Amino acid sequence: MRVRIVPVLRIVQIQRTADSTQTDLRYDIVDSGQFGEESGVAAVTHSLLGHEVGNWLAQEGVPFSSVTSILKELSETGSVQVSVEPRLGPRIVRAWFDTVLNPLIGSVEFELGLLTKRNWTFSFAPPMLELIRPTKSYLRSDAESNLEQVAELNLPLAANIQTHDVATETLLNSVIALHSALISNDQFVDLCNSLLAPENLLDLGIEDIRFVFGAYPASDRIKLLGQNVVNNLGELPPHFATAKFWNRHRKSLLQALAYPNVREHDSSTAQIAAHLASVSKTLLNQVKDLRSRLSLRYDVPYVRTSRDKLTA
Amino acid sequence: MFPKAVIDTGPLFSVLVINYDLRFAELGRSPRFTSELADELRGFAAQRRLLALLSSIRDKLTTAHVIAELGGLAKSRLKLYGADRIAFWRTSIDLLIQWEIDERLVRLLDLAAEKSFQACLPDIGTTDTALIQLALQHECVLITEDERTLAREAWRQGVDCRLVTQLIPLGP
Numbered sequence: 110m111r112v113r114i115v116p117v118l119r120i121v122q123i124q125r126t127a128d129s130t131q132t133d134l135r136y137d138i139v140d141s142g143q144f145g146e147e148s149g150v151a152a153v154t155h156s157l158l159g160h161e162v163g164n165w166l167a168q169e170g171v172p173f174s175s176v177t178s179i180l181k182e183l184s185e186t187g188s189v190q191v192s193v194e195p196r197l198g199p200r201i202v203r204a205w206f207d208t209v210l211n212p213l214i215g216s217v218e219f220e221l222g223l224l225t226k227r228n229w230t231f232s233f234a235p236p237m238l239e240l241i242r243p244t245k246s247y248l249r250s251d252a253e254s255n256l257e258q259v260a261e262l263n264l265p266l267a268a269n270i271q272t273h274d275v276a277t278e279t280l281l282n283s284v285i286a287l288h289s290a291l292i293s294n295d296q297f298v299d300l301c302n303s304l305l306a307p308e309n310l311l312d313l314g315i316e317d318i319r320f321v322f323g324a325y326p327a328s329d330r331i332k333l334l335g336q337n338v339v340n341n342l343g344e345l346p347p348h349f350a351t352a353k354f355w356n357r358h359r360k361s362l363l364q365a366l367a368y369p370n371v372r373e374h375d376s377s378t379a380q381i382a383a384h385l386a387s388v389s390k391t392l393l394n395q396v397k398d399l400r401s402r403l404s405l406r407y408d409v410p411y412v413r414t415s416r417d418k419l420t421a
Numbered sequence: 422m423f424p425k426a427v428i429d430t431g432p433l434f435s436v437l438v439i440n441y442d443l444r445f446a447e448l449g450r451s452p453r454f455t456s457e458l459a460d461e462l463r464g465f466a467a468q469r470r471l472l473a474l475l476s477s478i479r480d481k482l483t484t485a486h487v488i489a490e491l492g493g494l495a496k497s498r499l500k501l502y503g504a505d506r507i508a509f510w511r512t513s514i515d516l517l518i519q520w521e522i523d524e525r526l527v528r529l530l531d532l533a534a535e536k537s538f539q540a541c542l543p544d545i546g547t548t549d550t551a552l553i554q555l556a557l558q559h560e561c562v563l564i565t566e567d568e569r570t571l572a573r574e575a576w577r578q579g580v581d582c583r584l585v586t587q588l589i590p591l592g593p
Contacts, residue, residue: 216504222449230448232511239508240448246503323519346443348436348476350519 119195121169123179124188126156136162136183159184169193170406195262202409208252209259210400211412216247217393224386227341227379229284233332236285241385243274244392263399269392276385283381284339287374292335297365301331304358313353323350338362422588425480427556430490430548431566432585433483435459436475437491437513438499439468444512457498459566459585467589474588475520475564482523482555486548527551541574549574556580564588 119140126135138154157165159180166176171193183189220241223230230239245253260267291297303309305318315321322330337355341363345352355362366375404411435458442452455463462468475481491513495501501509532538532550542550549571556563556575563582565571575582 219448219450226448228448230508232515237507239511240504242504246507249502319521324521325518343447346472348440348472349516350476350521 119193121191121193122188123162123183123191125183129156134159134184138162138165166191166193169196197262197403197407199407199409201258202403202407203413204255205259205403206400206409206411207413208255209248210396212248212252213244213396214393214400217389217396221386221389221393224382224389227382229280229340229378229382231284231288231336231339233288233336234329236281236288238277238281238284241277241280243277244270245274259399263395266392266395266399269388269395273385273388273392276381276388280378280381280385283374283378287371287378288332288335288339290371290374291338291365291368292331294365294368294371296368297335297338297371298331300362300365301334304354304361305330310354313357315353321351321354334362338365341366422474423478423562425482425559425561426478427482427484427552427559427561427563428475428478428487429483429552429563429565429567429571430487430494431459432471432475432564433487434491434494435462435566435585436472437495437509437516439472440516441509441512443468443472454499461586461589470589471585480523480561481520482525482559482561484548484551484555485524485526486551488524490548525555527554537578541578545570545574553578553580556582 122139122141123136124139126137129135135156135158138157140152140154154165162183163176163180166179167173171179171191179189179191223241230241231237232239245256248256256270260270305321307318310316310318310321318330322333325333333351334355337351337359342355342359344356344359347353349355365371400411403409438454438457439462442454446452458468462471495506495509495513499509529547532542532547532554535554538550538554541553549567552563552565552571553575557578557580561581563571563575563580564585565575565582566585568584568586572582572584
């Protein structure tokens, strides 16, 4: 998914009140919201003193240093236009936490763990990385609009989501190329065929190749072993048919990643994964930072406990 | 333990859930769905025994009804979405292929024509009746977690029906 980046603006016009005097300076605040005054929904706060305008701006999240300069300009010119953060409420924040931010944090942390282990969770039919995917795939399908809303209000986050999603696609293409290079490598195919020779299987107590691959067709056998190699797979639990064979020959099969014409793809994949990991770390920090700021500002806990649900 | 067995939805779904959790544990995530398993399968040792037991059956038979029910259960009980749902199905399909699960189509029309099923078919439903029919046809064990409905009728029909609760302590 490409997240639509549309900055959401909330423009506030502050102007001297019509009947204000030099000894009693007062201001009106016209809060035109996202769509401007033309929409006819501008809220007006009347007749505030200078320090009250300052308090109002601070409450809207305008940094203290900016408040000072805004008030200075206001006293000099009589009016000023300020861009403030769109107004959120605790219900929106709650929905973001539950459907976007919390799931994203869990999934990206897990993704980083997989990248560290160099387990790309690749599967060959159809070619995909099962657990390293574009951001949208980490969320419930009905949460997509909430993700769009978060992105609209946070441009740096939106940009990084796009970078992340592009990087996952690049990694997928690289892993596909690596798998393809591996399974078409004569040395690897010869190694597999030799290890799968009936006499070698008998050494493992396996009477028939069928007991290694189950119902996988013969045409998929090398692809399946290649998939395990590409994923740097560890030992398999014994309830898998392939476990006995894989666990015995895992080390020699994994060495195929260093074969000529394969190692170039392997190291290129590792580089792409390192880039993705760096992007994902930034994304994780951004999402955690956003969650923290929203939580403190709107008094919304990260996770709703069952007690919260009862009192909601 | 058994050369051939018919497997009901409950045990099959349980092994897929255990397999998925195991795979995630290897990748560094703690088990998430233990609470979705029957009480006797909450322990790690029991889970391993069930996996070992079912994987040791040479011919694993089930019906198309059971395979269809798995999809509904994964949706309603695990509530997986996105990448996790894909990973669950990929992992499950991989295991079922490796196990050479033998999915048989048992037609409703054939069940309805069978005199011995005419009473139970409307009562226990197509899925359970088809499992009993398959076990009778292959003269093999039927494995289930459902004592109240399926096992009771299977025993009545003379099928060697085993409950997971009985098998787990005996597992390898």
